[in-house]
Amino acid sequence: MSAFAGRRVVFLVLVAGAGLLGIWWWQTSAPALNLLMITLDTTRADRLGAWGGPVGLTPILDDLAKRGIVFERAYAPVPITLPSHASLMTGLYPPEHGLRVNNGVNRLGADIPVLAELLGKHGYRTGAFVGAFVLDSQFGLDRGFEHYDDEMSSDHVAADGDAHGHRMRAGQDVVSASLAWLTGRRREHFFCWVHLFDPHTPYSPREELFGEKYRDRPYDAGVACVDRQVGRLLDFLKRHGLEQRTVVVVAGDHGESLGEHGERTHGYTLYDATMQVPLLIRLPGNDPPARRVAVPVSLVDVFPTLLELLKIDAPSGCSGRTLVPAVRGEQLDSAACYAETNHPFEEAGAAPLRCLLTDRWKYIRSPRRELYDLSNDPRELRNVAEFRSAEVDELEAVLQEQEARFVQRDAPTIVLSPPDRRKLASLGYLGGNAAETVTEEQLPDIKDLLPHINAHSDAQGLMRTGEFQSAIGLLEPVVHAAPDYFQAWFNLGVCFQQLNQIAAAEQALQRAVEIDGNAPARIALSKLYLSQQRVDQAMPQLEAAIRLEPNSVEGQFLLGVAYRLQGLDQEARRQYQRVLQQDPEFLPAHQALKELP
Ligand SMILES: [Zn+2]
Numbered sequence: 001m002s003a004f005a006g007r008r009v010v011f012l013v014l015v016a017g018a019g020l021l022g023i024w025w026w027q028t029s030a031p032a033l034n035l036l037m038i039t040l041d042t043t044r045a046d047r048l049g050a051w052g053g054p055v056g057l058t059p060i061l062d063d064l065a066k067r068g069i070v071f072e073r074a075y076a077p078v079p080i081t082l083p084s085h086a087s088l089m090t091g092l093y094p095p096e097h098g099l100r101v102n103n104g105v106n107r108l109g110a111d112i113p114v115l116a117e118l119l120g121k122h123g124y125r126t127g128a129f130v131g132a133f134v135l136d137s138q139f140g141l142d143r144g145f146e147h148y149d150d151e152m153s154s155d156h157v158a159a160d161g162d163a164h165g166h167r168m169r170a171g172q173d174v175v176s177a178s179l180a181w182l183t184g185r186r187r188e189h190f191f192c193w194v195h196l197f198d199p200h201t202p203y204s205p206r207e208e209l210f211g212e213k214y215r216d217r218p219y220d221a222g223v224a225c226v227d228r229q230v231g232r233l234l235d236f237l238k239r240h241g242l243e244q245r246t247v248v249v250v251a252g253d254h255g256e257s258l259g260e261h262g263e264r265t266h267g268y269t270l271y272d273a274t275m276q277v278p279l280l281i282r283l284p285g286n287d288p289p290a291r292r293v294a295v296p297v298s299l300v301d302v303f304p305t306l307l308e309l310l311k312i313d314a315p316s317g318c319s320g321r322t323l324v325p326a327v328r329g330e331q332l333d334s335a336a337c338y339a340e341t342n343h344p345f346e347e348a349g350a351a352p353l354r355c356l357l358t359d360r361w362k363y364i365r366s367p368r369r370e371l372y373d374l375s376n377d378p379r380e381l382r383n384v385a386e387f388r389s390a391e392v393d394e395l396e397a398v399l400q401e402q403e404a405r406f407v408q409r410d411a412p413t414i415v416l417s418p419p420d421r422r423k424l425a426s427l428g429y430l431g432g433n434a435a436e437t438v439t440e441e442q443l444p445d446i447k448d449l450l451p452h453i454n455a456h457s458d459a460q461g462l463m464r465t466g467e468f469q470s471a472i473g474l475l476e477p478v479v480h481a482a483p484d485y486f487q488a489w490f491n492l493g494v495c496f497q498q499l500n501q502i503a504a505a506e507q508a509l510q511r512a513v514e515i516d517g518n519a520p521a522r523i524a525l526s527k528l529y530l531s532q533q534r535v536d537q538a539m540p541q542l543e544a545a546i547r548l549e550p551n552s553v554e555g556q557f558l559l560g561v562a563y564r565l566q567g568l569d570q571e572a573r574r575q576y577q578r579v580l581q582q583d584p585e586f587l588p589a590h591q592a593l594k595e596l597p
Contacts, residue, residue: 034246035191042199044255045276047223060231069327073296074279075337079254079266081134089115091303091320098409101346108140113315117144119191129178131197133167149177171196171229186240198225245284252277262450267343270355271380293326298337334359344446349484351443356399363395367445452478456488468495486515519549535565553583
């Protein structure tokens with residue numbers, strides 16, 4: 001049967017009953033549908049007009065929403081880019097897929113079914129185009145994509161001082177790359193994922209695009225940017241007649257606090273500012289069904305929903321539920337959404353957070369528990385946990401049941417894993433053999449630490465402009481209040497070193513190594529020792545750093561410096577040459593070679 005004849009059958013179905021209008025696309029048996037998935041990084045739902053945002057900021061997305069299924073209350077399972085995208089691509093909550101932090105230590109397990117792989121097995125051509133290093137292929141989201149474009153230009157390294165060094169590229173470039181790929185695949189079945197990072201820090205008013213318009217609200221300029229880029233993708237579909245056979249899904253990975261609840265960006269809290277995300281699905285056709293769904297849903301639901309729309313069986317063990325009934329216009333049952341963040345613990349030694357969201361309530365498990373009645377306090381300004389202990393107990397019980405159902409991967413409970421145990425010990429929470437009795441409630445509450453996290457961020461700004469003494473003034477109270485805050489100790493050490501206050505620098509860097517013996521901390525400490533000709537103290541740190549990161553050019557270079565200080569000139573020469581083989585532009589090695597006798 002030709003595609004044309006197929007459409008006629010569909011037409012008959014359509015006129016047979018008005019109630020079937022919304023499912024005509026559903027009846028069609030061929031051709032198979034394409035999938036275009038666009039993820040909007042750091043995009044608050046309430047910045048889009050379709051979710052009550054400012055008029056005119058996102059005209060293209062708002063228009064798309066008028067022609068699609070809008071999920072008014074969609075929630076990220078975690079307010080961090082990599083784990084949230086992993087949930088989107090697997091239908092699993094973070095404890096189940098194992099990516100629970102953003103530090104690039106974890107990689108998605110090879111045995112976990114992912115959307116691209118499933119579609120690839122069904123003959124789809126698969127291409128991904130990501131806008132930030134945090135989604136680099138090494139973290140495992142590339143599996144199943146025959147083309148995974150994570151090429152980041154080094155001149156787009158963010159200057160926001162983030163510990164992870166956000167390497168990114170403009171949505172303009174991401175979309176151009178994806179359009180080039182799509183052009184070659186438009187006659188085949190494709191799954192194309194496009195990730196747009198523009199709203200992320202560092203914010204810019206993008207005057208080259210918008211003039212003065214967003215001077216006072218640069219975050220919005222990033223959102224306006226992604227709107228334009230979505231427009232380019234939709235234009236492509238239209239121009240090539242692909243709207244008829246392409247499912248378009250647009251999803252945010254998390255929002256941005258913008259100062260609400262004391263948080264500037266995202267990751268540390270689970271309030272709606274960072275957890276509620278845009279989610280919409282546009283079905284194929286000229287006049288696809290449009291509706292708005294008010295029931296809370298999670299990004300984990302996207303995976304089974306898309307598979308069902310594409311008529312591919314979802315693998316078993318998926319935590320997400322299909323939203324296809326809502327897509328068809330049927331009532332969707334209410335179901336609680338789980339969310340978590342380990343970021344407070346990873347970054348600042350504060351208790352991780354767990355959350356359960358229902359139609360009416362948001363319950364956050366933290367040292368000082370929180371309960372918000374979203375039906376009359378949507379901005380979560382009044383914590384009613386104290387007055388609603390019955391609800392708190394009930395939601396805590398449901399949360400525990402949910403946690404018990406998770407089949408966890410590579411992620412033993414955070415308090416008891418060996419590195420976390422060490423961290424807890426260094427915090428002073430593990431007295432004697434009491435490890436098993438330590439609970440998350442005994443850790444600091446992130447609510448108390450947010451002002452210090454903000455001060456740390458200000459200190460990083462001062463460091464960038466060379467104001468080290470002022471930075472120390474901010475950092476000292478921070479490490480006093482948050483004694484397990486690795487990055488604050490590390491930066492304090494760097495500041496003291498810059499001011500040549502060696503003893504203080506040594507103390508701060510030693511503390512940083514104690515908290516987290518990672519390679520950068522050990523390299524900084526060994527560099528300090530070498531500047532003092534203290535080779536014996538430098539060597540163990542350096543060797544440990546190189547064991548952790550064998551490709552660290554700086555670590556390898558410092559090893560050469562250590563040889564030189566020991567009078568081992570031949571070894572030093574070989575070491576510098578090795579560094580230059582690895583990075584021919586590493587200037588200190590060129591200089592050091594010249595200085596050798
Ligand atoms: Zn993100």
